[in-house]
Amino acid sequence: MSTPGRARKQSHVLAIAPFRRLWTAMSVGGLGDWLALIALTALAGTLTQGDGYPTQSLVIGGVFLAKLLPAVLLGPLAGLLVSKVDWRLAMAAADAVRFVVVLLALVIGGHQWLILAMFLIECASLVWSAGRDAAVSGLVPADRRADADRVGLLAWYAMAPLAAFLFALVAGLVNVLAAIIPGFGPGTGKVMIVVAGICYLATAALVFTLDLRNAGGAPKPSVLTQLADGWRLAAANRAVKRLYVGMIGVFAAVSIVVAVGRAYVGVLGGGDAGYATVFCAVFVGAAVGSFFGLRWLTELSRRRFFGLSIILAGLTVAAMGLIHNLVLVAVLTFVSGVFAGIAWIIGFTVIEAESEGRRPVDFLHAAARVVFLGVVAVSALVGGFFGEHELTVNGLAYAFDGANLVLLVGAVVAVVIGVLSLRRLDDRPEVPLRVDLLAALRGERFAPEPQEEAPGMFIAFEGGEGSGKTTQSRLLAIWLRDQGFDVVQTREPGSTKVGMRLRAILLDSTHQGLSAHAETLLYAADRAEHVEKVIRPALERGSMVVCDRYVDSSLAYQGAGRVLGADEVAQVNQWATGGLVPHLTVLVDVPPSVGLRRHAHPADRIESEPLDFHERVRSEFRALAARDPERYFVVDGTLSQPEVSRLIQDRVREVLPDPVPRETEANTGTMPAIRD
Template sequence: MTRTGSPAGVLSIKPFRRLWIALSLSSFGDWLSILALTALAGSLTKGSAENYAIGGVLVAKLLPALIFGPLAGAVADRFDRRITMVVADIMRFALFLSIPLVGRLDWLYIATFLIEVVTLFWIPAKEATVPNLVPKDQLERANQISLTSTYGSAPVAAATFSVLALISKVLFSQPQQQANLALYINAVTFLVSAATIFSLREIPKQRGKVSVPSILKQIVAGWKFVGSTPLVRGLTIGILGAFAAGGAVIGIAKVYVKQLGGGDAAYGVVFGMVFVGMAAGMFLAPRILQEFSRRRLFGLGIIGAGVALALIGIIPNLVIVALLTALCGAGAGIAWVIGYTLIGLEVEDSVRGRTWAFLQSLVRVVLLLVVASVPFIAGVVGNHRLHLPGKNIYRFDGPNAVLLIAAVVAVIVGLVAYRHMDDRRGIPLIRDFVAALRGEHYTLEESTREHGVFIALEGGEGAGKTTQARLLSIWLRDQGFDVVMTREPGSTKMGMRLRALLLDKESSGLSSRAETLLYAADRAQHVAEVIQPALRRGAIVVTDRYIDSSLAYQGSGRELKVGEIAEVNRWATNGLVPDLTIILDVPSDIGLTRFASPADRIESEPREFHERVRRGFRALADAEPHRYLVIDGTQSQPDITRKIHDRVRAILPDPVPPSAEDETSTMPAIRD
C-alpha cells in the first residue's frame, strides 16, 4: 500500500524542543516513581502484607484521575499554563523528596495521591501548550514525538532504577533505604523540568479551552459508538482485556520477582523488558508480517501475550521470566499499534475524540479495579508446595495464580477480538501466517483462473475511478495487451437491470440487506460472464468497482457486518480476488461536488454516509497493504495516472510467450 506525504521534523523548533526536554524528564520521573514507590512499599512491609502495600501504591496513583480530572481541565483553562506547569513540577519535587525523608507507609500513600493530583493539573496545561508552539501542519508529528517520549522513557527509567538499586545495596544496609536513592533522583528530574519550563517565555498565558469531562460522562457518551461495528467492538474488547491483564502483571511483578529470588535490580530489569518487547512488537512485527492481515494480527498479538503470561506464571526461573516478559510486551505492542491505527481509520472524525475518551476512561476504571483486586486474589490463594517425583518441590503461590488468571483473560479476549475482526474467513490461519513469514500472500487455489491479471479501481463518489480505469485500459492496449474494461454494476444484460434498480432514486424503500444481495447477484453474473472468461484466455481485466465497494458502502456506509458481506461475496465470486486494488482517496465534501448530472440514489446519501464509506476503503487497504495502492485523489490527473502506471507495471505478465523462447532461441522470456 502506498501513501504520500511525510511530516517535517519539529525538534528544530527551539521552544518545542525545550518543552520536549521537560516532557521527557517528566515521563522519565513518572516511570521511575512507579518502580521506586512500589519497591519502597514492599520493603516497609513483610509477608503477605507486601501484596497489599504495593497494591495500595498503585491504587493511590490511579484513583485521582477518576476524581479530579474535570477540575484539572478547568484549572488549565483559567490560569497561566506556564506557571501551572512550573508550580506542579516544584510540588512534585517536594513531595517525592519528602517520601524517603519521612520513611513511613502512610505518608507514602498520601504523598503518592497528592503527586497524582498535581500531575492531573500539569497534563491539561501541557496538552494546551503544544499546539501553540508548532505550526498546525506539524502538530500531528509533534504529538507523535511526545507519545514516543512518554513510552520510550520507560525502559530508560527501568535501567536507571536497576543501576541505582545495585548502588544502593552497596551504600545502604537497610532494605527500606535501598529505594531512597531512586526517589531522590526522581525528585531532581521534576526540579530540572520546572526550570526548563520556566525559561519558556513562548508559552501563552491562555489560549483556547481545554476541558476534561468526568469519567462517567466520557463512558456514557462513548458507549453508543463502541458497538457500531464488529471491528470497533473487537478492538474495544481486546484493548480492555489487554490492559486488565497488564494491570494484574504490574500489581504482582514486584512480589513475584522477589519470590524468584530477585531484588530491586531484577525488578527493574523485568519492568524494562515489558517496554523493550512493546517497542519491538510495534516496530518490527508490522514490517516482518507485511503480507498478514492486520485485523487477524490484533487478536493474535493479545493471544500471544496471554500465552507468554501463562509461561511466566509457571516457569520459576528469573532469566526465562525476563525473556518471556519481553515476548508478552511484544504481543501487547502489536495489539496497541494496530488498535490505535484501526480506530483512527474506522471511527468517524466527529466522534473519534469521544471514542478515545471512552476507551481511556474505561481503561482507567479497569486498571483501578484490577490493581485493587490483585492483592486479595493473591492472599486468598496463599502459599502452596507441590511435591513432585524425585523429591522435587514446586512452589505455587498467590502471584502464580494471578499471572495464570491474567493469562486466561488475555487469551479469551484475544479469541473474541479475533472472531469479531477476522477479515479472511475461509483462509487457513497457519498457512496464511507461514506464507506471511516468507513474504508471500496466501490465497486459496482458484481453478477458474489461469494466466490473466485482474485490477480493480475503487473509491468514493467523484474519486475519478472511471476516468483512471479508461486511461489505464488505453495505456495497457498501447503496450500490446489484451484488455477487458468493465464496471459494476451493469456489465451484463442482467446487471443492467440490477443497476437501474439499485441506482434509481425511486427505489428508496430498498432495505440495506436487499441492496447488498442485489450487488452480490450482479457481481456473481459479472464474474461468470465477463471476468472469468477473460482471465482464462490470459487477458488483463480492469474493473471500475468490485467486492470492496460492497464492503465499504454496505458494510461501513450502511453499518452492516463487514464479515458477513465478505462471506456472501466470496461465495458469489468463487473466491476471485484482484491482483491489485487501486483506491482513489478523496474527501467526500470534494468528491460530491464533481457531479454535473443529477445525483443517483447512492450519491444522494448524506455526507456522513460517504465519510464512513471513505474510512471503510482505507481500513480495507490497511488490513491487506500488499494488495492495495492508495492514492490521494485530489492530485492532478497526470500525477495519479503516472502512479498507477508505476504500480501496475510491476504486475504485468511477460509480453513474450514462454513458447517463443523454444521457437527462436534468441529472445528469452522474462519470468517473475
C-alpha cells in the same frame, strides 16, 4: 537559494528551542514520576512483607490505583483550575507539591501514607500536565502540535525503563553496602524517593526558563470523553474496532505483569532489585518490539502477525505464572513485552491505513490508563483474596498464589483475544497459517497454486450516483465489440429474472424501511444469481464481461454508507460470488454534490439518501482503490465524456488478451484488430 516549486523539508518539532526546553522538563519530570511509582510500590511491598500475601497485594494495588484514579476522575478540573492562574507559576507550584510529598514519605510511616502520597503526587501531576498542554499551544504552531504530543508521549514512556534501570542499579549497590557495612540504614526505596524529589526540583527550575505568556487554549477533554470520541471514529470500520480490542487486550495482559510484579517477585525472593529488573524488562521488551516489529517476518501478513503476537504474549504470560524462577520470569517478561510491542506497532500502522492517516494517539493513551486501572483493581482484589496456597503433586509441593492465578487468567484472556483477532482479521484465509509462517521464516511469501482461470476477461465499473459509469460501461462494451471481441454487457442489480424482482425491491423509493442487513443480503442474493447464471458462463466461453457495479459497490454503499463495516459485507459477498474478482475495476470518481445534480429522473431509494451518506460511499471507493492499485483504475468523472472514454480505453488496452483466445474468435467469426 531555494529551488522554485520544491517544498522545503519541515524540521523536527524539537528544533523549536522553547519547546525543546519544555520537552526536557517533561522528560525529567517523567523520570521523577516513574521513580516515585516504583519507589512507593517497592516501599509498600517492604512495609507489608510480614502482614501476609493478601495484605501486601492489596496495598501495592492501592498505590497503583492512587496513581491512576486522578487522571480518570479529575483531569478536566485540573485544566480548568490552571486556566485561571499563571501557567508557569502553576507548573512550578505542582513541582513543589510533588517534591514535598515524596520527601514526607521518608518521615511519615505506614502504608496508608504511601497510597495518599501517590494520590497527591498524581493530582499535582495533573496540574503540571494541564500547564504543559497550554504551554505547547503557545510554543508550537498549530500544524505541529500533533507531532509535539507524540514526542511528549515518547519522552514520558521512555523514562520508565530508565527509572527501573536506575532503581535496580541503586538496589544492587545498597545490597552490596549492606553486606559490607553492618546496620546500613537507608533502603533502596527511600534513596530513590530522594532522587525523584531532586527530579521535581530540576523540572521546576527548567519551567522558569520558559516564556509562557502566549500559552493558552481550552483544556483537554477528560479521559472518558477521549475514549468515547475515539470509539465513535472506529464505529464505521469493524477492522479498526477489532484492532482496538486486540491492542487493548495485549496491553491488559502486560499490565498484569506490572500490577502483580512486586508481590510476585517478593514471593520469589527477588527484593527491590528483582522488582526493578522485571519492571524494566517489560518496557524494554515493548520498545524492542515496537521498533523491530515491522521489520521482522516482512513476508507474513501484518494482520496475521498481529493476532499471532497477541497469542504469543498471552502464552508467555502464562509461562510466567507457572515458573518459579526469578531469572526465567525476568526473561519471559522481556519476551512478553516484545510481543506486546509488535502487536501495538502493527495495530497502529494498520489503523492509520484504515482511518485515512488519523493516528488514534489520544484514544489509545486514554484506553491504556483506564485498562491499567481496571487491571490493577481486579488483580489486587483477586490476588489478595485468593491468597497463598500450596499444591502437592506426586509428593512435590508447588506454591500457587494470587499472583499466579491472576497471571494465568490474564494469559487466557489474551490468547482468546489473539485467536479471535487472527480469525476475524485474517486477510489470507486461502493460505494455511502454518505454511504461511514457515515460508515467512525462510524469507519467502507463500503463494497458493494458481487455479486455472476462465479464458474470458471481467471488467467492472464502479462509482457513485451520477458518476457516468453506466454510460462509460456501455461505451466500453461498444468499443470492445468494434475490436472484434465477444462482449457481454450486464449490470447489478437486475440482470437475471430473479435479479429484476430484487432490483424492484432494492431501488423502489417506497421501500424506505428496509434494514441495512436485509439490503446487504438482497444485493448478495442478486449477485450470487448473477455470477452463476451470467458472468461465470460468459467467462468460461471466453467472452469479455463488462459489468455496471459489482462487490465493491456493496462494500461502499452498505459497508460505509450504511455503516455496517466492510469486513462482514466482504465475507457475505465472498461466499455469494465464490471469490470471483474482476480483472480490472474502473472507478469513475465524481464528488456527490456534482453527481446528484446530474439526475433528471425522480430519485430512487439509494439516490435519495442524504449527502453525507454519499460522501461516505465515495470515501470508501477511493480507499478501496488506494489499497489495490493494481486492480483499480480511477478516472476523473468530471472530465468530458469523450476524454473519460479515451482514458478508460487506454487503460483497458493494456490488459486485453493477446493473442485473442480461439473461443472468442469462433464466437465472433472475425479476427479482432487491436489498435495501438
